[in-house]
Amino acid sequence: MKSLHVAANGGDLAEDCGILAGDADEAILMDGMDDVGREIWLNDHGGDHSHHHAHGDDDLIVHHDPSLFYGDLPTLPDFPCMSSSSSSSTSPAPVNAIVSSASSSSAASSSTSSAASWAILRSDGEDPAPNQNQYGSGKCDESSGALQSTASMEIPLETSQGFGCGEGGGDCIDMMETFGYMDLLDSNEFFDTSAIFSQDDDTQNPNLMDQTLERQQDQVVVPMLENNSGGDMQMMNSSLEQDDDLATVFLEWLKNNKETVSAEDLRKVKIKKATIESAARRLGGGKEAMKQLLKLILEWVQTNHLQRRRTVTTTNNNNLSYQQSFQQDPFQNANPNNNNLIPPSDQTCFSPSTWVPTPQPQQAFVSDPGFGYMPAPSYPPPPPEYLPILESPPSWPPPPPQSGPMPHQQFPMPPNPQYNQFGEPTGFTGYNMNPYQYPYIPPGQMRDQRLLRLCSSATKEARKKRMARQRRFLSHHHRHNNNNNNSTNQQNQNQVGETCTAVAPQLNPVATTATGGTWMYWPNVPSVPPQLPPPMETQLPTMDRAGSASAMPRQQVVPVPVPVPDRRQGWKPEKNLRFLLQKVLKQSDVGNLGRIVLPKKEAETHLPELEARDGISLAMEDIGTSRVWNMRYRFWPNNKSRMYLLENTGDFVKTNGLQEGDFIVIYSDVKCGKYLIRGVKVRQPTGQKQEAPPSSAAATKRQNKSQRNVNNNSPSASVVVASPASQTVK
DNA sequence: GTGACATGCAAGGCC
């Protein structure tokens, strides 16, 4: 079944009215939930409950009940978590807005996805079934209960099939109580949400929509809802007359927009009941007011919601990274009281087009600022119905990393859901960082400028503060991890990647995984940023200067040709580069093996500690070309020791035209901790034969030995060094 | 003698 779920925030009446009248989008987007979350549901109740679930019956039942707008319900305290449907999915009843569907089935369908678009005005506050708030605590419980207490107010026009009462008309009341909150239904074992989801899919079918519309015209059924409080029925009856008009209006609208609007669309639209009430009063109250209000709502849906859907859909491809970034931002919810934050934490900016209920199939409790503890949906990915209505890409973790050269990413995304982009284990904070909980579409993709103003502008300061906290946190975390001797490489990778992005975006940090499906490694920021200038800026980029001279017993501290920064290649020497190691390339290093043996001591000293022989992926930016190479840093067991290698170097060597006798230098960026690599060609002085590939293995061996004695890992000062750009330096 | 490292080479996978 499809339901147009119009849940309006309670809250300031004037504001609400204004929203509905002119700034409907903003108003609807607002999800402060100060009011108990009364909602008006334009619900389409798909007929027989069982049938609906079993076969995806899309029968639409138009139910319009003016009584929906009850205004006398006591105002409940604000519950930030109650806001958007997004929260509803994971949060207890209050958050969830509430569905008021006439019957459990209808409610379920409407809430979870049922298709039909129906407008059911539902009051909040009915006593929720205790089990509905199984995840709620504290405020949540209260709010939920309050909300459900009035749930009976819904006056859905049900199909003759007894929508929601599939298991017996008398069950409707109970069903209401039990499933008064759509989101709660998700966790309710009575409901097979999967079936509902599948139905939703069906509702996407235009044909079904047509069918449902036709049915609606034929059957406008008065809901058989009964309520705990008998008054509800009375209210329903008294409003039946008005329902006809409202139903007519809605049906008319539905017919006019059936090509563009789907049940899914309508289902996502929520307006709090209080908002409806206040708006109706502003409009003069009574039947006409309701009708006018309904028109306004529908107009808004048509002009804003649907339009946004079309526009946003085109940008879905870009959503995922942003979504993930935000979703995993531990600070998004840092301030429980700050409802002005941008989504996902900011639920006040709920947009019906971008936020949808998320499932809570298996819920892990996470601390929620608003509710104390909220159930966080766990993997696997949610059913399609829970995806953002705008067809934005799923928010679950991206597919497994692909090997090969990594695309540059502005925001490295940790493939492992265990960590957020800041390297923080997602389970660490009390904030809900579950990517499913807050499907988010970046503000930049929201076409509704008013919404942007509402969400972004209003929270600009808050965002700045949050970002400042993030930076502080990252800085602290970097130091902490570094002190731990890189024991958490993956986390650091994420952190540094993020930091680098902010500090030196031109470096194009690569953060996706490297070959083998392991993590790209972004090194730690050195705890004590070395003040040593990089070798390229000095005359002696020896191990001594790197502070590791003693680490290379074989290495002679001799002047080493200092490659001059190749300005033609756009590389500018930066004082924050720290020399880590260099390696004179051997034949085996430049061969087709695609691996370079690294000096053990330097590797152990300056490169991340390797726990496993498979090592880690390192993003190495080629200083000469600014290209980032995804290399693997690993080791081989060698007797009782280790051999450290840098793999996936074939392309790098080839690109730089490196040959035996040339050398590479590895730096780390002190600022962001990333690694940089530079290949330096060594050209023999005039008159000497340039290093030519040995004609034979024996020759190679002799030459290697000769070089070994002379150069070892320190290029001799006597040789002419040429940068990859053929810039020669003595 | 020991450790580091260059590389030979075997095993397995892939075309």
Place this chain on the structure above:
DNA sequence: GCCTTGCATGTCACC
């Protein structure tokens, strides 16, 4: 048959 991966071994510098 070629390539990749990974281990084993030989060589050499250093202690």
